[in-house]
Amino acid sequence: MSCFLLDVTPLSSVPTARLDLRDVAKRFGPTTALDGVSLTVAPGEVHTLLGENGAGKSTLMHIAFGMLQPDRGSIVVDGVPRLITSPRMARDAGLGMVHQHFTTVPALTVAENLALAQGVAAGQWKRSPTFQDPLLGRLSDGLDPGAPVEQLSVGEKQRLEILKAVVQGQQMLLLDEPTAVLTPGETTDLLQWVQAFAAAGGSVVFITHKLAEARLVGDSVTVLRHGTVRLTGALGEFTTEALAQAMIGRASARTVAPKRPSARSDGDVVVRVRNLQLAARGQSTNPEGSGVSFDVRAGEIVGLVAIEGQGQRELLLAIAGVGSAAPGTVEVVGRAVLIPEDRTTEGIIGEFSLVENIALASDAAAPWVGRWGTLDWEALRQRTEMVVRTYGVQAPSTDMPVRSLSGGNQQKLVLGRALAANPSVVVAGNPTRGLDFQATTEMHQRLQETASSGVAVLVYSNDLDEVLALADRILVVSGGQVLIPDRADRDTIGQLMLAAERTP
Ligand SMILES: Nc1ncnc2c1ncn2[C@@H]1O[C@H](COP(=O)(O)OP(=O)(O)OP(=O)(O)O)[C@@H](O)[C@H]1O
Ligand SMILES: [Mg+2]
Structure with missing residues (x-):
């Protein structure tokens, strides 16, 4: 299997930096996404950021990475307030980010995407790269540098996203659900790498929905709920129950669905x-x-x-x-319905509203499609509202573009649309x-x-x-x-x- 290389800062020499997000607030129209959130990550620390779907985790990271401007609050690196109004400025300040959705260019190859991430023009990329760092080598294992990204599986795309964020020699990493589509083996490799990166002095914010994983990798934790900090401190100080309670605002309910007593095998x-x-x-x-x-x-x-x-x-x-x-x-x-593996490229059209995305359902018996292909908007709205209610999609309006939903809420919409279609x-x-x-x-x-x-x-x-x-x-x-x-x-x-x- 191929292993490939880029010039990666050796783990022993990660420069150190302390990241302080102070009193950050952000509203989107009627939605308060963040309301006075502070978070500090010291050199050598893995800070896990937890919270329900829509709690404000990605918004906070987008502000730190210069993709969104806060209404209030500041980004402080090593005690110095920084004006970060673009990802480029964030990278210059030493920040790297893995986004919740893929950001690679599908038509370009793996090596070209990595070259772009390093600021090298894709066409000038001549060398066959290899990661010398052994753990990065494992993450890159099996990724063919010459393969177009569109041919990769979702797990491979995810690994490429991680490699892209770390090849730039950043000292502060913001990892937004980096393990969501990794296999258990890939996850173990990544968690080990993150710990090695921190041990060498790097600072990491690590977002995950898996509490066991947070415990494995994290030193400290912050739980967000409805845009405010509900709990923060050393991870070892809190029981899993306490974390879950802070996330959902009450004693936690069952976290594992009971197994079906007996499956039918006579259908x-x-x-x-x-x-x-x-x-x-x-x-x-x-x-x-x-x-x-x-x-x-x-x-x-x-x-x-x-x-x-x-x-x-x-x-x-x-x-x-x-x-x-x-x-x-x-x-x-x-009729079969598909819940695709990658919602952003195969499940939704981000610019379309919730209602319009529901209209895309592969529902042959769609009650909103008239005999001549005309659309019954009222029926479509009713279906959308039913999906939003039944599947707990958090959205202030069904007319807003789907890309402004949080990642988990986009996924709920895709799932609800498929299951509501009577397949x-x-x-x-x-x-x-x-x-x-x-x-x-x-x-x-x-x-x-x-x-x-x-x-x-x-x-x-x-x-x-x-x-x-x-x-x-x-x-x-x-x-x-x-x-x-x-x-x-x-x-x-x-x-x-x-x-x-x-x-x-
Ligand atoms: N561009 C936007 N326009 C309108 N609302 C937005 C926008 N971006 C985020 N929001 C809203 O801000 C809130 C926080 O969203 P965010 O994506 O930060 O949640 P999250 O904690 O990352 O959730 P998830 O676990 O589902 O990814 C949500 O209610 C979301 O709908
Ligand atoms: Mg998110």
């Missing part, structure tokens, strides 16, 4: 896949080969797991009927990406209810624990084949996931 077959030729990365499909064959029944939840690029994406898209199909047959009884099959890729822990539990419950009502649900997730918690049975996609584990435990499944890598 009709609604998805029939026969001899589907899936191309794993680096392999071509074999037209003579047997391909993949399996059935999914109404009422069951089938979990799909795989390491990067094993053909899982083609499989999901083929079942959902999106794009040019892989050779073979896929029969779906009724017979739901195909979901990383469905709880960016949801806070309560919304994740609620979403798991909804997927289970959807299955119990007779819908076939296929869930693919980079998070094996999510699949283990949700699925009635698990299929492993490996080397373009589908393998059935004889036991649903982590070890057995993990072995199968790596099966194709081991065979020469």
Whole structure:
């Protein structure tokens, strides 16, 4: 596997800097996103920033990184107030950021994107890069420097975003949900790297919805709720319950959806896949080969797991009927809806309002589409309001552009739109990406209810624990084949996931 290099500041010589955000306030029309928030990150410290969807975490980071101007408050670096009104000024001040959504240029290659991040013109990039830092090397492992970014999986794109933020030799990193679509192994690598970066003197703000992960990586914590600081201090001083309580404003409810007592295995077959030729990365499909064959029944939840690029994406898209199909047959009884893996590029149009994005639903029986294709706006509004209410989307108005929703609230809209469309099959890729822990539990419950009502649900997730918690049975996609584990435990499944890598 290729490992590639850029000139990365060796970990032993990270320059140190102290970041102080003081009394920051920001309103968007009727919404108070931040109301007097202060946060200090000392050199050598990993400061975890927690809060529900819409609490104000990304807004605070956008202000620190010069993308938004605060209504009040200041950014102080090493005791000196700094005017930071653009990302360039933020970088000059020593800040690097990983955004909640991808910011790479899809048509450019991995190496070109990294060159751009370093301020080198993409065309002048001649060397084949390698990360000398071993942990960065692991994050870059398998990323082909010459591959266009549009061909990467979401996990790979996420790793590239992280590499992009750190290749600039910054001493303060703002990481906005960097692990949302990483596999457990990739997450472990990143957390180790973050700790090594801090141990060498770097300062890190780390946003996550996973409390266990916060505990692993963080020294200190700040919890935001409705734009104000509800708790701050050394992470070791607070129980997980106390953190959860500060986040949601009351004693925390259940954080794991109860497993469905018994899945139905007697439903009709609604998805029939026969001899589907899936191309794993680096392999071509074999037209003579047997391909993949399996059935999914109404009422069951089938979990799909795989390491990067094993053909899982083609499989999901083929079942959902999106794009040019892989050779073979896929029969779906009724209609399949897709919850895409990357909401920003495949799920929503950011400039469109909530109502307009609901109109994009692949709902054949859409009650708002008249016989001649005319739109019934009243019916469309009603559907939008139903989705917003049912799925707890926080939005002051359904006419505002979707890009001004927080990341988790965008995801809730995408999920609600799909499930409200009365599908017979739901195909979901990383469905709880960016949801806070309560919304994740609620979403798991909804997927289970959807299955119990007779819908076939296929869930693919980079998070094996999510699949283990949700699925009635698990299929492993490996080397373009589908393998059935004889036991649903982590070890057995993990072995199968790596099966194709081991065979020469
Ligand atoms: N450009 C904007 N226009 C209008 N409202 C905005 C804009 N940006 C953010 N908001 C609002 O500010 C509030 C805070 O949003 P923010 O994105 O900071 O939340 P967050 O804590 O990052 O949530 P998540 O966990 O879902 O990412 C939300 O109510 C959001 O709708
Ligand atoms: Mg956010």
